[in-house]
Every structure is written in structure tokens, then in C-alpha cells.
Amino acid sequence: MQPTLSLYNTLTRRKAPFQPLNAPFVGVYLCGPTVYSEAHVGNARGPVVFDVLTRYLRHLGYTVRYVRNITDVGHLEGDADEGEDKISKRARAQQLEPMQVAEQYTNLYQNHMEALGCLPPDITPRASGHIIEQIEMIQQIINNGFGYETNGSVYFDVPAYNAAGRGYGKLSNRVVEELLAGSRDNLAGQDEKRSPLDFALWKKADERHLMRWASPWSEGFPGWHLECSAMSRKYLGAEFDIHGGGLDLMFPHHECEIAQSQACNHPTNEAQVWMHNNMITVNGQKMSKALGNFITMSQLFEGTNTTLSQAYSPMTVRFFLLQAHYRSTIDITDDALQAARKGYRKLMNGLRLLDKLVLPQGTEQTADTAAADAELRKLSADCYTGINDDLNTARTIASLFNLLRKLNAYAANLATLAQVSTEALTEATTTFRTLVQDVLGLQDEPRANVEDLLGLTLDFYKIAKQSANQAREEGNMEEATKHYGEIDRIRAALKDQGIVVKDTKAGVDWAYSEE
RNA sequence: GGUGACGUGACCGAGUGGCUAGGUAGAGGUCUGCAAAACCUCCUACAGCGGUUCGAAUCCGCUCGUCACCUCCA
Numbered sequence: 001m002q003p004t005l006s007l008y009n010t011l012t013r014r015k016a017p018f019q020p021l022n023a024p025f026v027g028v029y030l031c032g033p034t035v036y037s038e039a040h041v042g043n044a045r046g047p048v049v050f051d052v053l054t055r056y057l058r059h060l061g062y063t064v065r066y067v068r069n070i071t072d073v074g075h076l077e078g079d080a081d082e083g084e085d086k087i088s089k090r091a092r093a094q095q096l097e098p099m100q101v102a103e104q105y106t107n108l109y110q111n112h113m114e115a116l117g118c119l120p121p122d123i124t125p126r127a128s129g130h131i132i133e134q135i136e137m138i139q140q141i142i143n144n145g146f147g148y149e150t151n152g153s154v155y156f157d158v159p160a161y162n163a164a165g166r167g168y169g170k171l172s173n174r175v176v177e178e179l180l181a182g183s184r185d186n187l188a189g190q191d192e193k194r195s196p197l198d199f200a201l202w203k204k205a206d207e208r209h210l211m212r213w214a215s216p217w218s219e220g221f222p223g224w225h226l227e228c229s230a231m232s233r234k235y236l237g238a239e240f241d242i243h244g245g246g247l248d249l250m251f252p253h254h255e256c257e258i259a260q261s262q263a264c265n266h267p268t269n270e271a272q273v274w275m276h277n278n279m280i281t282v283n284g285q286k287m288s289k290a291l292g293n294f295i296t297m298s299q300l301f302e303g304t305n306t307t308l309s310q311a312y313s314p315m316t317v318r319f320f321l322l323q324a325h326y327r328s329t330i331d332i333t334d335d336a337l338q339a340a341r342k343g344y345r346k347l348m349n350g351l352r353l354l355d356k357l358v359l360p361q362g363t364e365q366t367a368d369t370a371a372a373d374a375e376l377r378k379l380s381a382d383c384y385t386g387i388n389d390d391l392n393t394a395r396t397i398a399s400l401f402n403l404l405r406k407l408n409a410y411a412a413n414l415a416t417l418a419q420v421s422t423e424a425l426t427e428a429t430t431t432f433r434t435l436v437q438d439v440l441g442l443q444d445e446p447r448a449n450v451e452d453l454l455g456l457t458l459d460f461y462k463i464a465k466q467s468a469n470q471a472r473e474e475g476n477m478e479e480a481t482k483h484y485g486e487i488d489r490i491r492a493a494l495k496d497q498g499i500v501v502k503d504t505k506a507g508v509d510w511a512y513s514e515e
Numbered sequence: 516g517g518u519g520a521c522g523u524g525a526c527c528g529a530g531u532g533g534c535u536a537g538g539u540a541g542a543g544g545u546c547u548g549c550a551a552a553a554c555c556u557c558c559u560a561c562a563g564c565g566g567u568u569c570g571a572a573u574c575c576g577c578u579c580g581u582c583a584c585c586u587c588c589a
């Protein structure tokens with residue numbers, strides 16, 4: 001009997017038990033990266049959180065379709081005055097094809113996500129591969145009276161949409177009148193828009209713009225909110241279960257997404273549940289490209305960022321991210337990462353321990369195991385409390401440590417396993433293993449270097465060999481035989497691992513077995 | 516200015532009316548050839564000032580401090 005999973009919904013500003021629209025199927029969409037540069041740690045939080053979410057939904061028995069897009073068109077550089085697409089701007093500087101840049105960073109991103117233990121999404125749609133769908137959507141928006149064309153560009157008519165009672169601002173809690181009052185009216189390039197709140201659905205490309213597609217309005221490119229509306233609708237339907245992204249995407253990106261979707265398919269909030277993960281901070285400030293205080297994934301894994309003293313492994317980073325609740329900010333520091341690394345390793349040591357929790361032969365099970373069973377079962381059950389409460393992985397990890405302390409205590413004195421029933425113990429070890437590996441996605445990360453370990457083994461091999469030869473020369477055949485036995489054992493063990501020892505005139509070496 | 520969030524012990528970070536969060540670091544102990552790991556014990560905090568309440572870190576008010584978003588260049 002699994003307690004229900006509750007999720008905090010940005011739309012309603014409260015937690016509610018999760019109810020799929022069409023159980024057992026669950027559609028999940030996460031706004032993916034813009035692939036014009038390398039992702040930083042902040043960009044990894046959403047994917048890790050949603051990886052846990054989809055893993056847990058599957059664990060609960062749902063059939064999940066998880067979509068995470070790649071934005072390879074559209075976004076403009078914040079300070080660009082050319083009106084150029086970010087990707088093409090970068091491409092021109094490097095004399096590369098824009099799609100080459102996009103491909104390069106897409107691959108890098110996916111490698112990093114895989115290293116972080118994120119299972120690949122079921123569908124990874126590219127914005128550039130869905131131009132037709134986006135054009136169709138624009139046409140629908142225009143036909144429904146919520147879009148207009150100016151000079152080959154198409155804009156979404158926010159005042160018209162809002163006048164129709166569709167609630168622009170309902171996600172981010174904004175009032176159109178206040179937005180209008182707060183907006184500066186001296187902005188350049190506003191003349192094409194009827195209202196400063198309007199946003200582009202299609203932009204006509206100027207002659208320097210490299211990425212461009214034909215459309216009924218002009219040769220150009222789609223607006224940056226549109227892709228998610230179009231692609232989520234294509235793969236998950238006009239209304240699906242869960243849509244996620246960073247808190248900074250709530251406005252305007254997600255607000256505009258809802259508006260676009262609803263302009264086509266009223267009524268819909270595009271997704272039933274909207275989830276937003278909070279930001280990662282550095283010295284209390286949001287990590288961002290603009291501030292320049294970001295740490296890229298490569299820098300983190302390789303220890304090449306000056307903010308940090310050393311490299312941190314992907315699993316350490318994953319643990320670090322999950323040790324905080326996703327709606328809280330999390331401050332990244334050396335101390336915090338080092339603490340995370342130790343915590344992560346402690347959990348991994350726990351994993352290695354589980355199979356060793358066996359009552360020693362000859363020890364009798366205690367007749368009454370009720371007390372110990374109850375204690376262990378409570379510790380196990382607690383592990384699910386946190387994750388069911390809006391994916392509170394911090395609490396789940398805390399509970400796992402509490403469970404682990406008990407399991408460690410049993411391991412330290414195996415005879416005490418007599419006090420607990422096999423059923424309760426199995427339940428506990430299964431809970432631990434399942435949550436750590438399958439749900440939190442924390443995998444053992446081998447740190448030992450095979451070459452070094454082999455070298456170490458061969459050192460002992462050499463010592464044994466010297467001892468054997470010396471004993472033989474001294475005529476002590478009994479001693480020699482003993483050491484030759486050691487040598488044979490090492491050889492046999494290594495051979496089982498596909499390694500052969502090579503005794504050469506130059507010394508002892510090894511090679512992969514060719515058998 | 517508008518909207519929202521936050522301020523927890525040496526550090527990170529849960530909790531949100533009464534009950535041990537947890538991890539890391541530190542202290543003592545058990546174990547141990549030495550050590551490590553593990554286990555046991557300790558360090559028991561909630562920005563400040565008021566208020567509500569039998570009782571507040573948790574609710575309310577004020578003060579101080581911090582942060583995010585408020586789009587354009589699309």
C-alpha cells in the first residue's frame with residue numbers, strides 16, 4: 001500500500017495528490033537546453049529532478065512518456081543588436097554551420113546528462129525539426145484572432161487574448177494592467193507590436209540571419225516560446241499531465257506557452273501540473289550566463305573552475321542536487337560538495353553491504369521478532385514519506401541514512417539479525433536498494449583504477465616469485481613450493497578476469513588474455 | 516516601484532504550532548597490531564523586536580538583511 005504522491009502545482013500554488021489524466025499513462029514535458037553553449041550546473045538541476053520524477057512515476061507503476069526538447073533555433077542573444085539568433089551568432093564567429101554548433105553542444109549536453117545518471121527521455125524533439133508544426137500552430141492562433149502579422153513577422157495579441165477571458169498571467173500571478181504600467185515604452189523595435197506585452201510567434205529573418213525557413217509570412221524563424229507548445233502538443237496532446245522547467249522560465253516563457261496552447265485549444269492549461277525547480281546559487285546569487293558566475297559541467301567534472309578547488313564526480317553532483325528540495329535554492333560551494341561526496345559514498349557503502357546481511361549459520365532466529373520488525377519497517381516506510389511529499393528527496397535521503405544506520409548496526413554484529421524476521425529485513429534492503437538506485441538514480445561509481453590495482457597485485461606477485469626462487473636456490477623446496485603456490489593463485493585469479501601475467505626477462509608485466 | 520521567495524547550529528540542508536531531520540566538520544567512547552569503516556554518546560540552532568496561543572523556529576505585525584522574476588533584442 002503505497003501512499004500517494006503529492007506535487008506542488010505552480011498554477012494553484014498548492015500541493016495536491018497527483019492524478020493522471022489518463023492513468024496509467026503519464027505525459028511529462030521538460031523544457032530542455034538551448035544548445036548554443038555548454039550547459040552549467042544550474043541547467044542540470046531540472047533534468048536531474050525530472051529524472052527522479054519520471055523514475056518514481058514508473059516505480060509507482062505508471063507508463064510514462066517523458067519528452068525533453070532541444071532548442072536549436074530561435075533564442076536571440078540578450079545584448080545582440082543585429083537581431084540575430086544566438087546559434088547563428090556563435091556560428092559566424094567560429095565559421096561553422098549553425099547546425100554543427102547545435103549538434104556539438106547537443107552531444108555534449110546528452111553526455112553530461114547521461115553521466116549524471118539521467119535516463120534518456122523517451123522523445124528528444126528538436127525545434128528545428130518541427131517548423132511545420134509551429135507554422136501550423138501560428139496559423140491557428142491567427143485564425144482564432146489572437147495573432148497578427150506585421151512586416152512578415154507574426155505576434156501574439158496579448159490584450160485580445162486577455163479580453164477573451166483566457167487569463168494571461170495566471171501561471172506567474174501577473175496582472176496585465178500592471179505589466180503594462182510597469183513596462184517601459186521607450187524600447188526600440190517595438191513599432192511592429194501593437195502592445196508591449198505581445199510576443200513574437202514568427203520573426204522575419206534579415207539578410208544576415210543564417211537559420212531561416214519558408215513560411216506564409218516571410219522567410220524567417222519561429223518565436224522562442226512556440227516550440228514547446230507545438231512539440232508538447234504533438235507528442236503529449238493538447239493537455240497533458242506535468243510540465244516542468246526552471247523557475248526563471250515561469251515568466252514569460254511558460255506563461256506564453258499556456259497562452260499559445262490555449263489560443264489553439266481552449267480550454268487548456270497545456271499541462272495539468274506545472275512544476276518549477278529553483279535556482280542554484282553561487283555566494284547567494286543565481287548562477288547565470290549573464291552574471292558570469294557559472295560553473296560548466298565540464299569544469300565541475302574536471303575541476304577547472306576557479307570557484308572550486310577540485311573536481312567532483314557526476315554522482316557526487318547528483319547527490320548534492322538531490323540533498324536539497326527542488327523548490328529551494330541551493331548554494332554551491334567546495335564545502336557543500338565535499339560533504340555531498342562523503343554522504344554519497346556512505347550510501348554506496350551501504351549498497352555494497354546489503355547482500356552481506358545474512359544470519360550466521362548456526363544462529364537461531366529469535367521466536368518473537370515483532371519489536372525489531374516494527375522498528376525496521378518504520379524506518380523503511382519513512383523512506384517513502386519524503387518523496388511522496390512533493391518529491392522531497394532531501395527527506396528521503398535523510399530517511400535512507402536513518403535506515404542505513406540500522407543496517408550498519410546489524411552488519412557490525414550479524415548475530416543480532418536473529419532478532420528480526422527475514423521478511424522485514426528483505427523489505428528494508430529492498431527499499432534501500434530500490435530508492436537509492438532505481439528512484440534516486442544514484443549508481444556506484446567505481447573510483448579504483450584498474451591499472452593501479454593490477455600493479456599492486458603484480459608487486460605481490462614479484463615478491464612471491466623472489467621468495468620462491470631464493471628458497472629454491474637455498475634448497476628449501478618446501479618453502480619454494482609454498483611460494484609457487486601463491487604465484488599460481490595470483491595467476492589463476494587474474495586469468496579469471498581476462499588478464500595474463502607475463503614473466504619476461506625485462507620483468508613482470510601483464511596483457512589481456514587472447515583466449 | 517510591482518510580484519514572489521527566503522534568513523535554521525562550524526558548513527550544507529529538511530521541517531512549518533507541542534514529538535531526534537539528515538549529511539559534513541568537531542569532541543569522547545567501543546572495536547582494532549596501527550588505521551579506516553562501522554556502531555554508541557555529545558555539540559540541541561531556528562535574523563531582531565513585538566503580538567496571538569496553554570505552547571511558536573513554525574501563525575500575525577514591524578524592523579534589518581538576502582535573493583528571484585517583472586520580456587525584448589523577440
